[in-house]
Amino acid sequence: MEAVGGVLFSGIVLGGMYALVAMGLTLQYGVARIMNLAYGEFVVAAGFAALWLFTAAQVSPLLGLLLVMPAAFLLNLMIYRVLLLPLVRRARSPGALETDSILATFGLLFVVQGVLLAAFGGAYQNYSYLSVPIGLFGATVTANRLVALLFAAAIGTALWLWLARTRAGTAVRAVAVNPEAAQLVAIDVRRVAALAFAVGGAMVAAGGVLVSMFLTFNAAMGVVFTMKALVVVIMGGVGNLMGCLVAGLLLGLVETAVASWVDPGLTLAATYALFLFVLILRPAGLFGRPAR
Amino acid sequence: MSGTALALALAALLALGTVPLLDDGFWLALAINIAQYAVLATAWALFSGPTRYISLATAAFFGIGAYTVAVLGEALPWPLVLLAAGGIGVLVSLLVGLATLRLSGVYFVVFTFGLAELIRQLVTWFEVNVARSIGRYVFVDITQPQIYWQLLGLFGLLLVIGTWLSRSRLGFALRVIGEDEVVARHAGIDTARVKIALFALSALFLSLTGAVMAPRWTYIDPAIAFNMTTSFQVLIMALLGGAQSLLGPLLGVIPLVLLFEVLGANFPNHFSILLGAAFMLVVYAVPRGIVGLLARARRRAAA
Amino acid sequence: MSVPLLRVEGLTRAFGGLVAVQDLSFEVREGEILGLLGPNGSGKTTALNLVSGALAPDAGRVTLRDRDVTGLAPHRLSRLGIARTFQLVRVLPAMSCAENVLAGIAFGRDAAWGGAAWDRARALLARVGLAGREDHRADTLTYVDQKRLELARALALSPRLLLLDEWLAGLNPTELREGIALIRSLRDEGRTVLMVEHVMDAIRALTDRCVVMNAGRRIAEGPPGAVLAEREVVRAYLGDEDA
Numbered sequence: 001m002e003a004v005g006g007v008l009f010s011g012i013v014l015g016g017m018y019a020l021v022a023m024g025l026t027l028q029y030g031v032a033r034i035m036n037l038a039y040g041e042f043v044v045a046a047g048f049a050a051l052w053l054f055t056a057a058q059v060s061p062l063l064g065l066l067l068v069m070p071a072a073f074l075l076n077l078m079i080y081r082v083l084l085l086p087l088v089r090r091a092r093s094p095g096a097l098e099t100d101s102i103l104a105t106f107g108l109l110f111v112v113q114g115v116l117l118a119a120f121g122g123a124y125q126n127y128s129y130l131s132v133p134i135g136l137f138g139a140t141v142t143a144n145r146l147v148a149l150l151f152a153a154a155i156g157t158a159l160w161l162w163l164a165r166t167r168a169g170t171a172v173r174a175v176a177v178n179p180e181a182a183q184l185v186a187i188d189v190r191r192v193a194a195l196a197f198a199v200g201g202a203m204v205a206a207g208g209v210l211v212s213m214f215l216t217f218n219a220a221m222g223v224v225f226t227m228k229a230l231v232v233v234i235m236g237g238v239g240n241l242m243g244c245l246v247a248g249l250l251l252g253l254v255e256t257a258v259a260s261w262v263d264p265g266l267t268l269a270a271t272y273a274l275f276l277f278v279l280i281l282r283p284a285g286l287f288g289r290p291a292r
Numbered sequence: 293m294s295g296t297a298l299a300l301a302l303a304a305l306l307a308l309g310t311v312p313l314l315d316d317g318f319w320l321a322l323a324i325n326i327a328q329y330a331v332l333a334t335a336w337a338l339f340s341g342p343t344r345y346i347s348l349a350t351a352a353f354f355g356i357g358a359y360t361v362a363v364l365g366e367a368l369p370w371p372l373v374l375l376a377a378g379g380i381g382v383l384v385s386l387l388v389g390l391a392t393l394r395l396s397g398v399y400f401v402v403f404t405f406g407l408a409e410l411i412r413q414l415v416t417w418f419e420v421n422v423a424r425s426i427g428r429y430v431f432v433d434i435t436q437p438q439i440y441w442q443l444l445g446l447f448g449l450l451l452v453i454g455t456w457l458s459r460s461r462l463g464f465a466l467r468v469i470g471e472d473e474v475v476a477r478h479a480g481i482d483t484a485r486v487k488i489a490l491f492a493l494s495a496l497f498l499s500l501t502g503a504v505m506a507p508r509w510t511y512i513d514p515a516i517a518f519n520m521t522t523s524f525q526v527l528i529m530a531l532l533g534g535a536q537s538l539l540g541p542l543l544g545v546i547p548l549v550l551l552f553e554v555l556g557a558n559f560p561n562h563f564s565i566l567l568g569a570a571f572m573l574v575v576y577a578v579p580r581g582i583v584g585l586l587a588r589a590r591r592r593a594a595a
Numbered sequence: 596m597s598v599p600l601l602r603v604e605g606l607t608r609a610f611g612g613l614v615a616v617q618d619l620s621f622e623v624r625e626g627e628i629l630g631l632l633g634p635n636g637s638g639k640t641t642a643l644n645l646v647s648g649a650l651a652p653d654a655g656r657v658t659l660r661d662r663d664v665t666g667l668a669p670h671r672l673s674r675l676g677i678a679r680t681f682q683l684v685r686v687l688p689a690m691s692c693a694e695n696v697l698a699g700i701a702f703g704r705d706a707a708w709g710g711a712a713w714d715r716a717r718a719l720l721a722r723v724g725l726a727g728r729e730d731h732r733a734d735t736l737t738y739v740d741q742k743r744l745e746l747a748r749a750l751a752l753s754p755r756l757l758l759l760d761e762w763l764a765g766l767n768p769t770e771l772r773e774g775i776a777l778i779r780s781l782r783d784e785g786r787t788v789l790m791v792e793h794v795m796d797a798i799r800a801l802t803d804r805c806v807v808m809n810a811g812r813r814i815a816e817g818p819p820g821a822v823l824a825e826r827e828v829v830r831a832y833l834g835d836e837d838a
Contacts, residue, residue: 035398035401037405083572086576090579095344095397098397098398099344099346100575100579102346102401103346103527103531103571103575104572104575104576106348106524106527106571107528107568107569107571107572107575108568108572109568110521110524110564110565110567110568110571111564111565111568111569111572112568113564113568114562114563114564114565114566114567114568115565117561117564118561118562118565223405223406223409223520224406224409226405226406227402227405227406227409230402230405231402234399234402263417263421265413265416265417265420266413266414266417267413268406268409268410268413269410269413269414269417271406272406272410275402275403276391279391279392279395279399279403280391461701461702461708464694464697464698464701465701465702467690468687468690468698471687471688471689471690472685472686472687472688474649474681474685475681475685475686475687475698475748476698477648477649477668477669477670477673478647478648478649478669478670478673478678478679479670479673479698479699479701479702479703479748479752480670480673480674480699480702480703480704480706480752481670481698481702482668482670483670
């Protein structure tokens with residue numbers, strides 16, 4: 001039986017990662033209206049990028065963030081422009097766009113997964129970075145988890161400040177609330193959607209790099225990440241960053257508790273249990289706005 | 293489908309039933325493969341075609357059927373095994389439907405997306421902790437021709453049900469839901485009930501297919517049974533053919549089964565990439581499926 | 596006075612902090628046309644959504660004849676005889692006109708299926724002026740014809756109460772005259788109608804009584820001529836660009 005303090009800490013770290021990853025997804029779904037089922041594959045891809053940078057080029061994952069995040073931003077911008085914009089153009093209704101984006105990103109999921117499998121194989125991977133124990137509030141934790149948590153908090157805060165304080169961020173929030181009205185005040189909705197999609201992609205990459213510092217991962221794990229991020233987004237309410245944070249932490253804690261005290265094989269079941277709970281009691285999410 | 297067309301289709305199925313008498317090697321294997329996906333894609337489209345609710349749970353129901361055979365295959369006579377497989381599949385679909393189909397479509401998609409993985413993990417957990425083994429040998433006395441005939445039977449049954457549905461009030465309700473769910477509700481349609489009923493019917497056939505196919509493997513573990521790729525392949529086949537009509541999915545099944553055979557044999561290491569690329573090609577280039585292309589060609593010829 | 600067909604008591608519904616409908620009460624009598632008026636954003640459509648079951652109220656009661664129908668699902672209310680049209684016209688785009696009407700016939704009050712249902716669909720299409728269009732796809736119709744089709748679908752439910760949400764909005768003068776005549780002919784058949792409307796000519800020509808809303812509350816009630824002259828009503832409208 002693991003101590004409460006350790007579980008609490010691990011849960012918060014994992015939850016922080018989920019929150020960060022879900023914030024990216026809520027930008028993509030809440031603002032760009034793209035339901036991205038390939039999301040988790042990009043988490044894993046960023047993890048592999050960090051692994052490769054660390055083992056092949058001796059670049060620390062934290063430095064790697066500076067490379068991976070801009071690269072993911074550009075990659076996602078391209079994905080939006082090349083793959084998704086045609087769907088936005090041909091969609092006659094929000095429902096049609098949702099269906100099309102689900103299908104297109106479902107295809108993308110297999111492409112990315114296939115690339116990862118071909119490049120890195122199907123085996124579980126990890127690397128050892130800052131894997132030193134330190135004492136914290138009487139519990140022993142590894143430094144990499146603590147560092148990952150701090151970085152996730154910093155990146156999440158930066159995103160929040162960007163959305164709350166800058167002109168571009170305000171435009172993004174306006175589109176999230178009401179695309180038609182945003183258009184009326186001269187906001188270029190498609191440009192903002194592309195920007196939100198790309199920023200969301202950068203967030204997911206950050207999440208992937210940070211997760212790879214302390215979790216073992218393989219090329220087939222993307223689906224589970226996507227599932228968890230989606231559940232966090234729905235729990236928190238689409239487009240709601242604070243909701244993501246709370247729901248992400250909640251999921252991380254529940255999952256870690258189940259993994260430590262019940263069985264590690266039941267973590268996805270825990271996710272689904274939370275999801276069911278929300279669907280039955282609060283279909284509009286824990287904090288308001290219903291999903292469309 | 294008209295009565296005559298249905299009679300013709302059933303006669304064609306009877307004729308196709310002779311394949312095992314002609315060849316029991318490569319051609320029978322190919323015929324089984326096509327028949328399997330024909331049933332899966334048609335059953336998927338039975339619900340997802342008219343309602344436009346995309347189910348990503350095909351692999352979950354297929355796996356439930358297959359794994360039921362692995363567990364119960366020796367213990368019960370074959371018809372009862374099938375009954376159990378179908379029953380469990382329907383039960384799970386009712387749970388999923390009750391939880392999600394009363395709400396907006398996106399919850400349904402998300403829930404079905406991870407369902408196969410969830411059940412795989414649960415089964416694995418059960419096998420490790422309770423049964424103390426992962427994976428089981430399938431010992432049932434079902435031959436390859438028998439598998440093939442059962443699949444043809446399932447497909448024939450699907451055609452009969454689909455034809456009946458297209459003329460029934462239930463089928464009409466389903467189409468109204470696909471057109472505009474709000475209007476459907478205000479026209480007196482109990483939308484949640486209609487959707488759940490059809491999702492369960494679809495799940496019944498998906499589970500039965502999994503059960504029928506199980507004896508092809510001698511050994512099944514959760515990862516084999518609950519393989520996401522199944523959901524994916526069925527979806528792309530139905531979309532390529534056209535999910536809005538009864539025989540539409542079949543038009544996608546035949547070319548894609550052949551294509552996947554070729555790809556799987558020649559590029560085993562890049563199969564997933566090619567699969568994904570083929571899928572995206574379908575989504576972008578043939579959004580209305582082959583049926584849609586044919587309809588457009590006919591309209592053009594008429595004009 | 597007999598029991599009213601529809602009675603709404605103390606209906607309240609809020610969205611987040613915004614109270615869209617507050618403590619709203621009114622009655623619709625058998626056989627009358629009641630107008631529900633008010634400036635944009637006054638809560639008319641929300642009120643209609645509460646009566647048709649599209650939304651559930653936070654508080655209050657809706658009674659249809661003697662039956663408490665508060666918070667029932669829309670499909671149950673449709674079967675009990677409440678039919679509606681939508682503010683932004685909603686047809687079933689890829690279906691034929693006949694199928695659109697059939698959607699109302701097949702599942703509503705007095706439901707039918709098969710040959711008899713098709714006959715009724717044809718008759719209803721003729722009733723709203725769409726005779727001979729049975730096989731046309733709904734999305735090929737003009738705006739006004741889509742409105743007619745929507746009305747036919749609502750009538751197909753054999754409603755006891757018909758809810759019209761700005762059914763006359765956006766029509767040109769000729770179409771408006773035809774539309775008014777069509778609704779008047781419904782009243783002559785003895786149908787009961789609750790209509791949300793902005794078009795003043797139509798309100799004066801059609802309604803027996805009006806309920807005026809502002810900021811979610813009822814501010815006036817009575818015959819259209821008298822109500823529209825009331826000071827509070829004038830003020831509510833003049834405070835709004837739509838007046």
